[in-house]
Amino acid sequence: MTEGTKLTGAKRRDMLLLWLKEAGSPLTGGELAKKANVSRQVIVQDISLLKAKNEPIIATSQGYLYISMNAGSENHVERIVACLHGPERTEEELELIVDEGVTIKDVIIEHPVYGDLTAAIRVSTRKEVKQFMNHINSTNAAYLSQLTEGVHLHTLSAPTKERIDQACQALDEAGILIKD
Known part of the structure; x- marks a missing residue:
């Protein structure tokens, strides 16, 4: 993504999922907001929408984490x-x-x-x-x-x-x- 490009709506949530899946470790709301060029509050709302669609995202003290259901379980x-x-x-x-x-x-x-x-x-x-x-x-x-x-x-x-x-x-x- 180029500097200053603002992701919107469904595309941003798709990117959030991708970033969380690729990270393998928690990403803070601030980090995700910076990547998507939106506010941290927008990220909080997006994460809530993704959770409502049963995406396995959890909020930890270190940030958001995507939990792969079969990752090493x-x-x-x-x-x-x-x-x-x-x-x-x-x-x-x-x-x-x-x-x-x-x-x-x-x-x-x-x-x-x-x-x-x-x-x-x-x-x-x-x-x-x-x-x-x-x-x-x-x-x-x-x-x-x-x-x-x-x-x-x-x-x-x-x-x-x-x-x-x-x-x-x-x-x-x-x-x-x-x-x-």
């Missing part, structure tokens, strides 16, 4: 784990998990009115944990777990069951894992 094991801690231990919790080679896909809480609320996290490395924590701190956003006195779930993903087991052991030793 057969090679990964997933497990939902229950945790309990205050906000001051969030970074520790996330680092304990990623240090075992495990991805934290999301955080889930059970809200008394809305039921299960899920937010994408998508962190796999200490660098991504730092970025996530910086984003939380710079926006003064509250953690979902603060709505449930620290109780929350995470969907964990790893190439092997053993890695998730090791992450759970580390969480247990730190007094963060809720066991049944």
Whole structure:
């Protein structure tokens, strides 16, 4: 696209899908807005329209991510784990998990009115944990777990069951894992 060319409507949404699919990592609304030569708010609206058409796009703390439904899923094991801690231990919790080679896909809480609320996290490395924590701190956003006195779930993903087991052991030793 040439500098200054403004993409409009359906063509812009087609390009957003293409850029997200090709990126393989999150792209921020600002990055997408710059590529399309529109405002970030236009991108937010476009992403909403694409999601309404069942495009597998999620918003993470690092930006928008296109989730290919068959991208490596057969090679990964997933497990939902229950945790309990205050906000001051969030970074520790996330680092304990990623240090075992495990991805934290999301955080889930059970809200008394809305039921299960899920937010994408998508962190796999200490660098991504730092970025996530910086984003939380710079926006003064509250953690979902603060709505449930620290109780929350995470969907964990790893190439092997053993890695998730090791992450759970580390969480247990730190007094963060809720066991049944």
